[in-house]
Amino acid sequence: MARTLRDVRLTRRSLLAGAAAGAGWLVAGGARAAPRIREAGFGCGVASGVPGGHGITVWTRVDGQERDGRLWLEVARDPGFSRVVHRREVDARAADDFTVHATLRGQYLKPGEEYHYRFHTRDSHSPPGRLRTLRPPDSREPVRIAFWSCQAWSAGYYAAHADMARDGDLDLVVGLGDYVYEATGDAGPRQDTIGPDQSAQTLDEYRAKYRLYRSDADLRAMHAAHPYMGVWDDHEVESSYYGMEGGNVQGRARRVPFPARRANGYRAFFEHMPFARFASRPDRIHRNLRLGAHAELFLLDLHQHADPLACRDQPTVGPTTVGPCAARHDRNRSLMGQPQRAWLLRELRRSRATWKVLGSSMMMMGLMAGPDQPFNLSQWDGWAGERAVLMEHLLANRIQDVLVVSGDIHTFFAGQVTTTGESDGRPAAVEVIGSSISSSGIPEGLARGADPATVATVTERVSVTNPHIRWSEQTRRGYAVLELARDEARIELRAVADAHRPSSPVSTLQRLRVARGVPDVELV
Numbered sequence: 001m002a003r004t005l006r007d008v009r010l011t012r013r014s015l016l017a018g019a020a021a022g023a024g025w026l027v028a029g030g031a032r033a034a035p036r037i038r039e040a041g042f043g044c045g046v047a048s049g050v051p052g053g054h055g056i057t058v059w060t061r062v063d064g065q066e067r068d069g070r071l072w073l074e075v076a077r078d079p080g081f082s083r084v085v086h087r088r089e090v091d092a093r094a095a096d097d098f099t100v101h102a103t104l105r106g107q108y109l110k111p112g113e114e115y116h117y118r119f120h121t122r123d124s125h126s127p128p129g130r131l132r133t134l135r136p137p138d139s140r141e142p143v144r145i146a147f148w149s150c151q152a153w154s155a156g157y158y159a160a161h162a163d164m165a166r167d168g169d170l171d172l173v174v175g176l177g178d179y180v181y182e183a184t185g186d187a188g189p190r191q192d193t194i195g196p197d198q199s200a201q202t203l204d205e206y207r208a209k210y211r212l213y214r215s216d217a218d219l220r221a222m223h224a225a226h227p228y229m230g231v232w233d234d235h236e237v238e239s240s241y242y243g244m245e246g247g248n249v250q251g252r253a254r255r256v257p258f259p260a261r262r263a264n265g266y267r268a269f270f271e272h273m274p275f276a277r278f279a280s281r282p283d284r285i286h287r288n289l290r291l292g293a294h295a296e297l298f299l300l301d302l303h304q305h306a307d308p309l310a311c312r313d314q315p316t317v318g319p320t321t322v323g324p325c326a327a328r329h330d331r332n333r334s335l336m337g338q339p340q341r342a343w344l345l346r347e348l349r350r351s352r353a354t355w356k357v358l359g360s361s362m363m364m365m366g367l368m369a370g371p372d373q374p375f376n377l378s379q380w381d382g383w384a385g386e387r388a389v390l391m392e393h394l395l396a397n398r399i400q401d402v403l404v405v406s407g408d409i410h411t412f413f414a415g416q417v418t419t420t421g422e423s424d425g426r427p428a429a430v431e432v433i434g435s436s437i438s439s440s441g442i443p444e445g446l447a448r449g450a451d452p453a454t455v456a457t458v459t460e461r462v463s464v465t466n467p468h469i470r471w472s473e474q475t476r477r478g479y480a481v482l483e484l485a486r487d488e489a490r491i492e493l494r495a496v497a498d499a500h501r502p503s504s505p506v507s508t509l510q511r512l513r514v515a516r517g518v519p520d521v522e523l524v
Helices: 012-016 159-166 203-214 217-225 258-272 338-350 380-396 442-447 452-459
Strands: 046-049 055-061 069-076 084-092 099-105 114-120 129-132 143-148 172-175 227-230 287-290 295-299 355-360 368-370 402-406 412-418 427-434 469-473 477-484 488-496 506-515
Touching: 046 114, 046 129, 046 217, 055 129, 069 099, 084 099, 129 217, 143 159, 143 295, 159 217, 159 477, 159 488, 159 506, 172 295, 203 217, 203 258, 227 295, 295 338, 338 380, 355 477, 380 412, 380 427, 402 477, 412 488, 412 506, 427 477, 427 488, 469 506
Parallel strands: 046 227, 143 172, 172 227, 295 355, 355 402, 402 427
Antiparallel strands: 046 055, 055 099, 069 084, 069 114, 114 129, 143 477, 287 295, 412 427, 412 469, 477 488, 488 506
16 A cells, blocks of 8 residues: 655655666656655565665566656665665666666765665655665674575465565575466465456466566565565466477467567566566576675576487376486486586586575476486486586585575475485585475475376385485475575574465474585584
8 A cells, every 4th residue: 555755855865865876767858857746555575686886676567558758766774764874766667567677886885784765656655665785895793595486376375475474584585486377277275367367368468467476465565575586487477488489388378479478478577576687588597695604505497408308208107207318317408508518517616605505596406206216307317417417517616515405396305415316316405395386396296297106116215216405395485594504504494384375374394404614514
């Protein structure tokens, strides 16, 4: 709900103080500026992302507008906005669905400090947001990162986000994909009716998805409370797509050719995320971010550049391919694409952070239903050759203390990533998967398409079949928090009691520990 600004006094001089950073208002020819917005709503809330020591990006979306307009941005040291350190005008353009991205950068932001921000028009303002700049690269303070994935709107509520919002000591929240679901699937307590066939394919339909998801108060609260970084998985576009090859339309007619559908999904994603597009490569999402001395985050794109699925023509039982799949061991096949692979290998070798955290939208550990029989070829098991290249690179270059945090599979898992993906390989990293915010898990998914023996193998005897997986829990929804310090990494797995209840309690399900120099995980 918009609120009045009777107590705000903005002078021309104070607004011009930030004009250099907010340039870009004059139309071609320099004759006329867009009008200032008088009254607007901010139903999608606010968000911040890509934090640095002296910079960060802040975001909002303006409701109820039909043409380009201007609004103001304020940044203050206090939640009451009595100590404002920066003001400037920013634009809301119809071409961007009235989303606003403002990059803050300057000495008015100090490393490792907390600030507050809000957007406002003449007569209304957004909810306030809190941001925290990064500590200096040599800071020895512990770093706390929450990570999550898979928040299907119809499948449940976002009590996990409310729990994250209440945690006042997080440095960063990381989303590992499936921020929205292009098609309504999982049954649950909420309805998503976007699209004539309940799927998003046009740009307007994808934009409507983000507005629907951001209408959730708990998701808005998480974004307002913490800086955010994220990657996509597949459902931001189309289930199980890879590269320019379309995936599973889930029984819907293809109303939009796949290349156009992918472009629509990407555009809506960037419009609604609190980070700007790279100028030279506007669809790039892989990047690294240094978080003090003890952590460097590497975010991966596992769909845009991927080679197609291996062994698609082999028979299956449920989701499992029958028989071995030789193509998955081909080291030239890539999930990341060769340029991103080269970038990751190079940056891991250069990193001097204590802990190297890889943000992967898919499970990297092997998950086997039998000898050389992956349960699911549409995760890293389908590109086992590239996984071997990555793990062997870590071992050959003595790159230790690598933690992989992953999404997609809607399950809590923790264990070792080895050169083969299985227990017969050499361990090189540790992986933790933080279940899902609301999307249904392995038991529910298997019940719809697999024989009882396969269900039992994966759910009840997963650690017997896969001894490199040290711990799993497959029925609970939630997220995870990493605390990274000099000698150890501590992981807290937070579980929602019932994702079908909007105010469900959230509690600690399991605590884990990884000692420095040891690629294994302990239950605490």
